[in-house]
Amino acid sequence: MKTLKNLLFLAFVISLSSLPGCNDDDPEPINEEELITSVLLTFTPMGGGDPAVFQFKDPDGVGGAAPVLTGDTLAAATTYSATLSLLNESVDPAEDIGAEVEEEGEAHQFFFQVSAGLELLFTYEDQDGGGNPLGLKTNWTSGAASIGTLKVILRHEPDKNAAGVSGGDITNAGGETDVEVEWPVVIQ
Amino acid sequence: MLFLLIPLASIAQQADSCTIRVSGRILDEHDQSPLDFATVWVAESSLGAVSDSLGNYVVTGLCPGWHTIQLSHLGCEPAEIRVYLRQDTVLDMFLEHHIKWLKTITVQAQRYNAAPIQPKTDLSGWELDRVRGISLAESVQSVSGVRMLQTGPGVAKPIINGLHGTRIALFNNGIRQEGQEWGVDHAPEIDPFSAGHIQVIKGAAALQYGIGAMGGVILSEPAPLPRAPGLKGEAILIGQSNGRQGTAAAGLEGGLKKIPGLGWRVQGSLHRGGDWHAPRYQLSNTGSAQGAGSVGLGYQKERIEASLYYSFFQAEWGVLRSAHIGNVTDFIEAIQRDTPYYVYPFSYAIDAPRQWTRHHLAKAEFIYRPAKAGIFSWVYGFQQNARQEFDIRRSGRSAKPALDMDLGTHQGAFSWKPLLSSSNWHATVGVSLQYQQNRNVPGTGVRPLIPWFNGSTAGAYGIARYTASNWELEGGLRYDLRELLVKRFDPQNQLLTERLPFKGFSASLGATFRPGPAWKAILQAGTTFRPPHVSELFSDGLHHAVASLETGDPSLRAEKAVKGVAAIEFHPHKSLHFQIEGYYTYIGDYIYLEPQPEPQLTIRGVFPVFQYTQTDAAIWGGDFGAQWEFLPAFSLEMKGSALRSGIWQKTAP
Numbered sequence: 001m002k003t004l005k006n007l008l009f010l011a012f013v014i015s016l017s018s019l020p021g022c023n024d025d026d027p028e029p030i031n032e033e034e035l036i037t038s039v040l041l042t043f044t045p046m047g048g049g050d051p052a053v054f055q056f057k058d059p060d061g062v063g064g065a066a067p068v069l070t071g072d073t074l075a076a077a078t079t080y081s082a083t084l085s086l087l088n089e090s091v092d093p094a095e096d097i098g099a100e101v102e103e104e105g106e107a108h109q110f111f112f113q114v115s116a117g118l119e120l121l122f123t124y125e126d127q128d129g130g131g132n133p134l135g136l137k138t139n140w141t142s143g144a145a146s147i148g149t150l151k152v153i154l155r156h157e158p159d160k161n162a163a164g165v166s167g168g169d170i171t172n173a174g175g176e177t178d179v180e181v182e183w184p185v186v187i188q
Numbered sequence: 189m190l191f192l193l194i195p196l197a198s199i200a201q202q203a204d205s206c207t208i209r210v211s212g213r214i215l216d217e218h219d220q221s222p223l224d225f226a227t228v229w230v231a232e233s234s235l236g237a238v239s240d241s242l243g244n245y246v247v248t249g250l251c252p253g254w255h256t257i258q259l260s261h262l263g264c265e266p267a268e269i270r271v272y273l274r275q276d277t278v279l280d281m282f283l284e285h286h287i288k289w290l291k292t293i294t295v296q297a298q299r300y301n302a303a304p305i306q307p308k309t310d311l312s313g314w315e316l317d318r319v320r321g322i323s324l325a326e327s328v329q330s331v332s333g334v335r336m337l338q339t340g341p342g343v344a345k346p347i348i349n350g351l352h353g354t355r356i357a358l359f360n361n362g363i364r365q366e367g368q369e370w371g372v373d374h375a376p377e378i379d380p381f382s383a384g385h386i387q388v389i390k391g392a393a394a395l396q397y398g399i400g401a402m403g404g405v406i407l408s409e410p411a412p413l414p415r416a417p418g419l420k421g422e423a424i425l426i427g428q429s430n431g432r433q434g435t436a437a438a439g440l441e442g443g444l445k446k447i448p449g450l451g452w453r454v455q456g457s458l459h460r461g462g463d464w465h466a467p468r469y470q471l472s473n474t475g476s477a478q479g480a481g482s483v484g485l486g487y488q489k490e491r492i493e494a495s496l497y498y499s500f501f502q503a504e505w506g507v508l509r510s511a512h513i514g515n516v517t518d519f520i521e522a523i524q525r526d527t528p529y530y531v532y533p534f535s536y537a538i539d540a541p542r543q544w545t546r547h548h549l550a551k552a553e554f555i556y557r558p559a560k561a562g563i564f565s566w567v568y569g570f571q572q573n574a575r576q577e578f579d580i581r582r583s584g585r586s587a588k589p590a591l592d593m594d595l596g597t598h599q600g601a602f603s604w605k606p607l608l609s610s611s612n613w614h615a616t617v618g619v620s621l622q623y624q625q626n627r628n629v630p631g632t633g634v635r636p637l638i639p640w641f642n643g644s645t646a647g648a649y650g651i652a653r654y655t656a657s658n659w660e661l662e663g664g665l666r667y668d669l670r671e672l673l674v675k676r677f678d679p680q681n682q683l684l685t686e687r688l689p690f691k692g693f694s695a696s697l698g699a700t701f702r703p704g705p706a707w708k709a710i711l712q713a714g715t716t717f718r719p720p721h722v723s724e725l726f727s728d729g730l731h732h733a734v735a736s737l738e739t740g741d742p743s744l745r746a747e748k749a750v751k752g753v754a755a756i757e758f759h760p761h762k763s764l765h766f767q768i769e770g771y772y773t774y775i776g777d778y779i780y781l782e783p784q785p786e787p788q789l790t791i792r793g794v795f796p797v798f799q800y801t802q803t804d805a806a807i808w809g810g811d812f813g814a815q816w817e818f819l820p821a822f823s824l825e826m827k828g829s830a831l832r833s834g835i836w837q838k839t840a841p
Contacts, residue, residue: 027640029681033633034582036791062730062737062790064679069789100583107582156514157580159529174529176580177514180793 031090035061036097038087039181041152043072043080043140052080054150056181059089071184074120080140081125084110084152086179098136101154108178109160110135111153111170118148118185124168132160133168145188154179206233206251206762212279213243214259220490223283226261232705251762252313259283267611270655274312274385278415282490305653305662305698306391306712307755307769312384321426321435321459324358324380328406331388332827333769333811339373339733341431341464342476342505343543346376349390349771350807350831351403354721355747359407361497363551363569364398366597366624368638370723373733377501377547377573379480381424381437381457384411390769390811391712391753395649395664395696396603398620400718402749402773413451413486413495417443431475432534433461449488456481462536463506471508472532473539478503493555500548507541511733512580515793519735540578540586548572562607569599579634579732591637592629597622614653621646626722635729639676641722645669651696658702666694670719676726690719690746708757713750720744724779724800730790737788737797738781744802748776763817770810774836778805804836 037059043052052074058067074080088095101108105128112135114120122140124133155175158165162172214226222243229236230247232255237245252274259267261283271279309331311319319327325336325344337352338344348356353372358365360378368374380386389397389405397405414420419442426435437457444450459478464471479502486495510528513519522529551569558564573596576589603618622645628636651664672688698712727740755769781798788797809831817823 026683027628027675027677028630029677029683030628030630030632030635031681032635033585039791056791058791060679063728063739063788067789067791104582156582175514176512177518177792178582179791180515180517181791 032061032088034097035088035090036086036179037061037089038085038094039152039179040085040087041082041150041183042085043074043082045075046079046081046139049075054183054185056183057089061090069181069183071186073186073188074140074142076119076142076145076187078142080142082122082138082140084136084138086154102134102136105134106130106132106160107157109133109155109158109165109173111155111168111173112138113151113153113170114185115148115150117146118150119143119146119187120148120150120185122168128160130160132166142187147184147186149182150185151182152179153177206249208250208252208273209246209248209276210250210257210273210279211244211246211276212281214239214245214261214281214283215243215490216283223261226259226283228281229258229260231256231258257281274310275411280490304389304391304394304396304651304696305660305700305710306389306394307710307753307767308387308389308391311386311388316380316383316386320381320424320437321428322380324376324378324386324406324408327380328386328388332767332813333390333809333829334388335829337372340505340507341471341474342461342478342503343373343375345369345372345374346406348388348404348406349773349809349811350833351773354400355718356403357397357401357405359397359405360499360549361408361410361551362553362567363549363571363599364622366571366595366599367545367547367573368575368593368595370638370721373507373543374545374575375503375505377503377545378408379457379478379482379499379501380408381439381480382410382455382482382499383408385409390771391696391698391714391751394714395651395666395694396616396618398622398647399645399666399668399670399692399694399716402716402718402747402751402775410453410455410482410484410497413453413484413488414441414443415449415451415488417445417448428461431461431464432536433459433476435459447487451486451488453482453484455483460536463532463534465534469527469531470534471528472530472535473506473509473537473542475506475536475538476504477538491557491559493553495551495553497551497553498549500546502544502546504538504542504544506538507543509539509541512541513732513735516735516795517793540580542578544576544578544589546574560607563605565601565603567599567601569597571595571597571599573597585633589629589632590634592632593636593638594627594629595624596627597624612655614655615651617648617650619646619648635677637727637729638722639674639726641675642673643722644671649694660700662696662698664696666716668692668694668717672719672722672725674722674726686742688719688725688742690717692717692746692748706758706760708759710753710755710757712754713752715748715750717749718747720746720779720800727800730795731798735795737790737795739797739799741800744779744800745777747778747802750774750776763823765813765815767813768810769812770808772808773806775805775807776836777802780805805833806836807831807833 039056041054052072054072055070086097112122120142122138125139126134126137128134155173156178158173158175165173214223224241226239228245235247237247239245254272257269323344325346328334328346329336333349335347336344345352353369358376367377387407394405421440423438439455441453457480461476464474482499484497509530549571553567555565575593577591579590599622601620605616624643626641647668649666653662670690674686676684694716696714701709725740725742727738731738751773753771758766782801784797784799787794812828814826
């Protein structure tokens with residue numbers, strides 16, 4: 001009899017513990033809010049002509065399919081005005097992350113690194129609210145025919161007042177890297 | 189620099205010297221009438237007492253440790269019990285007198301906890317007092333062979349014989365702690381101030397504590413609730429110069445005169461700390477805030493014991509600002525820097541990146557000791573663990589958690605220690621059930637690291653022990669079933685549902701020899717298994733803290749471990765104590781992160797890729813400890829540990 005009572009009590013405890021088990025809800029899908037899937041750098045010749053477009057596209061984000069890198073060719077001894085565009089194309093319509101960066105201009109800066117041998121020079125053509133460079137708009141001047149790479153880095157919360165940073169030198173910038181993309185470039 | 193505790197009342201339980209007092213009553217089992225002229229004899233200390241006309245006895249001057257208490261009374265056969273003493277103890281003993289003066293004697297003792305035959309170390313009394321104000325992991329580091337994995341000034345996890353996280357088990361007042369312990373930067377949500385006693389068990393397969401704890405078990409137990417009427421309290425204040433930290437803790441306990449056997453305790457602690465500093469600079473954003481408390485209520489009579497317990501733990505920790513990185517370049521740059529990039533003046537502020545956690549534990553326990561059937565016990569525990577992690581994000585999202593998880597766990601356990609006809613034999617049989625659900629709180633705007641899952645575990649075990657005068661033998665077997673139900677989304681946001689079953693046996697065999705009063709040897713071997721954790725099965729993405737991509741493997745099998753331990757304790761004089769242990773752990777299908785040859789290109793640059801995979805591994809080593817109390821209250825301690833590990837044999841992929 002006692003054993004029966006004990007067993008009943010045990011059954012009670014078990015039933016108590018399994019009560020919330022009926023809860024068979026399904027999780028909600030979560031869309032990455034800060035995902036950047038595409039970086040486009042468009043060089044427009046100041047003297048007129050077809051723009052050159054450098055693209056990096058990874059529509060499914062980290063993991064999954066490999067990103068697609070598309071380089072382009074620049075003309076020698078030419079001046080270009082370039083615009084950077086950052087998009088989240090995993091949602092429809094695509095989200096303009098570039099606008100988000102521009103809004104928080106003081107907490108962001110793009111850095112451009114040209115490999116040794118590639119004859120390409122740039123200047124920042126835009127400013128954040130504090131008068132420091134941002135890098136969504138830039139001007140470029142190409143030299144003689146050459147081959148190399150161009151790397152674009154977006155830093156979040158850099159110290160824009162550190163030595164060299166406003167001139168485009170990343171060494172003392174600090175902060176976190178949000179974007180780091182490198183394209184092959186041919187000047188001919 | 190650590191400056192001092194201010195005890196306001198009674199930290200009198202100085203367990204180090206031989207000042208323990210055992211007192212109580214010797215009563216007739218049937219009508220609770222006192223038995224006079226019963227002899228109580230503590231064999232090891234050659235101390236004894238005779239009960240008075242009310243059955244009261246007192247033995248003082250006992251050392252902490254195991255004691256054999258012999259009881260004799262006119263017309264009864266002498267009886268013996270073994271008890272582990274760590275503080276003043278009230279021990280009421282019942283002698284069973286049958287009308288015809290049969291030769292059966294039952295001895296029942298309060299607080300006799302048949303700990304498994306495995307090497308173990310206890311921290312209580314002043315050993316605990318001197319580590320007050322630091323985390324649980326840091327507190328147990330004083331045990332040889334126990335280290336900690338620290339990822340921030342206040343964030344540390346214990347490591348036992350080289351294993352941590354889901355490979356060890358932490359128990360808070362008898363309930364297995366269930367938090368997000370898979371994360372290397374997730375500290376256990378236990379307030380060391382709630383513990384009156386912490387025990388570290390280093391053997392494998394302590395069967396009553398469930399599966400998976402191949403490294404060992406840490407038991408954090410509150411002091412026993414008071415039985416006698418009266419009020420007792422303690423308050424502790426701790427200050428620490430590094431981080432300008434302050435901790436306050438207080439506890440109050442008592443019993444009721446009107447209801448004998450009813451005891452209660454209320455206890456709590458508060459902590460606040462600012463940025464720590466290294467010798468040359470401030471470690472910005474390493475502040476912490478913590479609050480914890482517990483309430484216990486218990487009722488004890490000769491045959492029943494019932495208790496309710498609730499505890500609460502909440503903490504917020506800042507993560508070093510300069511340790512926040514975006515990609516491999518940042519990671520290398522951060523490591524190579526002479527001084528961290530972000531060094532701000534001292535502050536108590538805790539900004540992103542930071543983590544926040546809250547843990548509730550509620551427990552009900554009932555113990556019933558019928559006259560001839562042994563001891564029955566039922567335990568039910570509920571835990572709710574919430575964890576939020578905040579990252580540095582764009583557009584004001586830093587105030588929104590990037591990781592927001594809610595883990596609820598129900599545990600039920602039943603055990604029976606039957607009363608066996610031979611006093612040399614002890615046995616325990618039990619069943620345990622666990623149901624767990626992990627939910628990701630929506631609204632993070634970040635794909636969750638750990639998917640939605642429900643875990644159900646059921647286990648049953650039996651343990652038998654044979655006790656002779658100078659040796660003991662213990663063996664046990666356990667069987668467990670676990671099922672995981674996982675719901676997650678593929679990259680196209682299609683819901684995938686998977687059921688993963690795991691099952692297996694655990695077994696343990698141990699022996700203790702006491703060749704003489706100064707010597708004790710323990711030999712123990714055990715095998716257990718650990719089902720893979722959801723994080724190992726389904727991780728997929730960027731691990732921000734170390735700038736690597738980690739990929740789980742849903743086809744992982746359970747780990748199977750075999751651990752053997754040999755330990756010798758030598759206690760030649762009451763002021764000298766030596767212990768040495770050796771162990772060998774073999775883990776079949778050991779789960780680890782294997783670096784992959786091909787790095788992966790992402791929009792943040794190139795990242796190394798790590799894949800969860802399995803191999804057969806072995807960990808072996810030894811621990812050594814020596815204590816010499818050269819003057820009363822002064823002692824010298826020495827500890828040493830050595831550990832090696834390697835791949836046993838790589839399994840085919």
